[in-house]
Amino acid sequence: MAYIICEPCIGNKEAACYEVCPVDAIHPGKSEDGYEETDQLYINPDDCIECGACAAECPVEAIYQEDEVPEAWKSYIEKNANYYK
Secondary structure (H helix, E strand, C coil): CCEEEEECCCCCCCCCCHHHCCCEEEECCCCCCCCCCCCCCCEEECCCCCHHHHHCCCCCCCCEEECCCCCCHHHHHHHHHHHHH
């Protein structure tokens, strides 16, 4: 079960999570295409190893394990998956 980035990331894109991800599962990074155009970062569910480093580093507490996403933000599970389709 991957981690999901939720609403608090919108407009922040702090990218501390991007820096600590050991498998480069978070996109787009500041130097990647699409960074300026996207409103938040996303975690690739196929690459995520569920280490939790991103969640611990997130300054806006936007990252949750998929089964722990607050009810109000459940739509971010699909939004995150759709980013990688």
